[in-house]
Amino acid sequence: MRKITLSNGKTVEVECLSCALTSGLIEPDGGVVLETEYFHAHQDVAYPIKGLIILASKRHIKCFDELTEEEKIDYIQVLSKIRKAQRNVLGIEYVYYFYNEDTTHHFHTWMVPRYDWMYEFGRSVESVRPVLLYARNKMNSNVNIQEVTAAIDLLTRELNS
Numbered sequence: 580m581r582k583i584t585l586s587n588g589k590t591v592e593v594e595c596l597s598c599a600l601t602s603g604l605i606e607p608d609g610g611v612v613l614e615t616e617y618f619h620a621h622q623d624v625a626y627p628i629k630g631l632i633i634l635a636s637k638r639h640i641k642c643f644d645e646l647t648e649e650e651k652i653d654y655i656q657v658l659s660k661i662r663k664a665q666r667n668v669l670g671i672e673y674v675y676y677f678y679n680e681d682t683t684h685h686f687h688t689w690m691v692p693r694y695d696w697m698y699e700f701g702r703s704v705e706s707v708r709p710v711l712l713y714a715r716n717k718m719n720s721n722v723n724i725q726e727v728t729a730a731i732d733l734l735t736r737e738l739n740s
């Protein structure tokens with residue numbers, strides 16, 4: 580078991596955070612944005628960036644080649660559907676995708692929208708970690724959290740309509 584501190588400050592002990600989220604044991608702040616037979620999408624509000632989505636598989640797997648044929652099809656469909664919703668309701672022009680197989684949780688893809696302020700941290704992969712840390716440490720004002728929450732609601736409505 581590992582102790583994990585959630586974005587709301589609560590501490591939980593779980594084997595795998597992704598399992599806890601996708602099974603509903605932990606309810607993400609802002610709720611579930613989209614759920615399918617094989618995948619689960621939510622925003623990690625610990626990183627308050629409008630439209631940032633984490634797409635996790637429901638099965639406890641780590642690597643891309645562990646996906647079944649059905650999961651592969653669902654994955655690309657869900658990923659594209661979320662991408663389209665980010666564009667349609669939030670006007671997001673570009674998204675960075677990040678996924679590492681040596682995760683301490685399980686298979687999940689970060690969809691990080693690209694905003695103009697992020698370019699001061701670089702133009703490519705080297706900017707992702709500094710951008711996330713900046714968001715976590717400097718953008719956690721009530722006003723911004725409210726905007727992020729409103730964006731989650733917009734995405735959730737668009738994706739489930």
Ligand SMILES: [Zn+2]
Nearest residue numbers: 595598639685
């Ligand atoms: Zn898991």
